[in-house]
Amino acid sequence: MKEDYISIAETPKPLWQTIIAALAFTAALGIIIASFLYNILNLSNFKTIATMTESVIYLTAIGIGFSRQKRIYVDIKASKFKTATEIGPFKIGKWTTINNYEYVSIFLQLLADGTYIFEVNLWYNNNKHFKLYEKDNFEDALNIAYNLSEELNIDLLDATIANDYKWIDKEALKQKVI
Structure with missing residues (x-):
């Protein structure tokens, strides 16, 4: 199920x-x-x-x-998301309603120490976004972003290069992975 x-x-x-x-x-x-x-x-x-x-x-x-571990829950049927902090079996977090999923994006974020991290964001309601995931590995971030965009049936944007945003062809990516 x-x-x-x-x-x-x-x-x-x-x-x-x-x-x-x-x-x-x-x-x-x-x-x-x-x-x-x-x-x-x-x-x-x-x-x-x-x-x-x-x-x-x-x-x-x-x-x-x-x-402590951070986990994001996205309830597709109820159109809600929750950021939860988990310590063993204890979960702290609050559900928030999302309207109008638009797309998932991956972008490169400069950190204070001069290193970079890849962020995956879910964009909704015309200009609002929710930070879902951050990792120093592009492949992991792309995998999370791709899976979420497939589940929600929305587009995927590669914004890792400043001012050169590209929509990812998910069909081509699917063929490359398989």
Whole structure:
């Protein structure tokens, strides 16, 4: 059965980041349990309790930083999209209605450090756009843009060269990929 929405995710986190996140969350939980047991036995040492609380906050922030992932959901039937931040099974995001899908574009964005990144945008409502994806690899960005444009049955624009925008022939691209 085909899903009613398209999900576009960042590249999965490397294993080492997942391990660090798991260790940070485990250590934070251990400190919470130790703090609870310590408080039952001795309520008089406020400095120790404050240090434990501070450690839990830092470890939780590290765990979130290493496990957080951005995912975009596009609900085709309901004409909505949602940017969600996911930390394990928890998802934070809000659905927004899109009217009149127009096209998907790929363009080259200069970053502050002088490097470039490819951005994939969904254009709608005459001049509004939603940034779906960014990656330093053109092939990955093109794959995401192509798949989305095929699902939504809209055009695909290559805007990677300034002032030289070109509509991509999706049929020719499909033949090249297959």
